[in-house]
Amino acid sequence: MHPKIPELAAHFGVKLSERSCEDGAVYDGRTIATNCKSGYLGDHRVMHEIAHYVVSKRRQKGKPEFNLGSVYNSWEGVKYLHTRKLPLSEGDTQEFMCQFLCVLWGRAYGISVVLPSEREGSWDVVDWDGYLRYKTQEFSHSDSYQQLQWRALIRLRARGMLNRLPIAA
Ligand SMILES: [Zn+2]
Numbered sequence: 001m002h003p004k005i006p007e008l009a010a011h012f013g014v015k016l017s018e019r020s021c022e023d024g025a026v027y028d029g030r031t032i033a034t035n036c037k038s039g040y041l042g043d044h045r046v047m048h049e050i051a052h053y054v055v056s057k058r059r060q061k062g063k064p065e066f067n068l069g070s071v072y073n074s075w076e077g078v079k080y081l082h083t084r085k086l087p088l089s090e091g092d093t094q095e096f097m098c099q100f101l102c103v104l105w106g107r108a109y110g111i112s113v114v115l116p117s118e119r120e121g122s123w124d125v126v127d128w129d130g131y132l133r134y135k136t137q138e139f140s141h142s143d144s145y146q147q148l149q150w151r152a153l154i155r156l157r158a159r160g161m162l163n164r165l166p167i168a169a
Contacts, residue, residue, distance in 0.1 A: 001034070001040070001043060001046070002043045002109070002110075002111050002112075004105075004109040004111060004167065005043055005046050005047060005050070005111070007167050008047065008105070008166060008167060009032070009050050011166050011167050012050060012053060012054050012166070014031075014050060014053040015030065015031040015032070016031065016032050016034050016046065017031035017032065017033055018033075018034055018035055019031070019033050019035065020033060020035045020036055020037065021033035021035065021036045021041070022036055022037045024064070025064035025065045026041070026045075026049055026065065027049055027052065027053070027064065027065055027066060028064050029061075029062050029063050029064045030062075032046060032049045032050065032053070034046055043111045043112060044102065044106065044111065044112065044113050047102055047105060047106065047111060048098055048099075048102055051097070051098035051101040051102055051105075052066050052068075052094065052098050053066070054101065054161075055094045055097040055098060055101070055155075055156075056094065060086070066094075067086055068086060068091045068094070068095075069091070089144065089148060092144075092148045093148050093151045093152050093155070094152075096148055096149050096152035096153075097152040097155060097156055099131075099135045100152060100153065100156055100162075101156070101161065102131070103128050103131060103132055104161075104162070104165070105165070105166075106128050106131075107128050108165050108169045109169055113125050113126065113127060113128060113130070
């Protein structure tokens with residue numbers, strides 16, 4: 001694990017756990033699992049979960065997967081599902097905030113973009129430029145795509161998260 005990952009988690013007050021997310025949630029309402037079926041989740045993924053913790057509202061922090069619904073449902077055998085979810089636009093806004101933070105932090109701290117196992121063969125992301133390209137294509141079919149991105153950026157700006165790093169590089 002990249003040394004900045006546990007530093008980021010400690011800075012934001014979220015605990016990492018070596019449990020596997022295989023039978024439950026990556027974030028179970030208390031800790032972020034660092035492992036799944038195939039072993040270590042990967043720096044990029046754990047950092048993304050930390051970002052979710054950071055951008056989630058207080059009432060989400062006690063809920064598995066931040067009450068966003070299981071984005072990992074079809075991934076690595078994780079079957080966790082929620083009965084309650086946030087409005088899709090709120091979930092997407094938070095997702096964009098996480099992606100922005102991951103690009104900022106990943107670049108600044110030299111954290112690598114790990115190849116997600118489920119997209120092997122079609123996933124050509126090897127650096128943060130590639131990640132940015134991939135992520136901006138992912139939702140481009142949506143009418144509200146640009147609006148949600150603006151909303152995400154405005155929120156991060158309001159929280160002072162675009163112009164300073166949470167921990168020293
Ligand atoms: Zn996410």
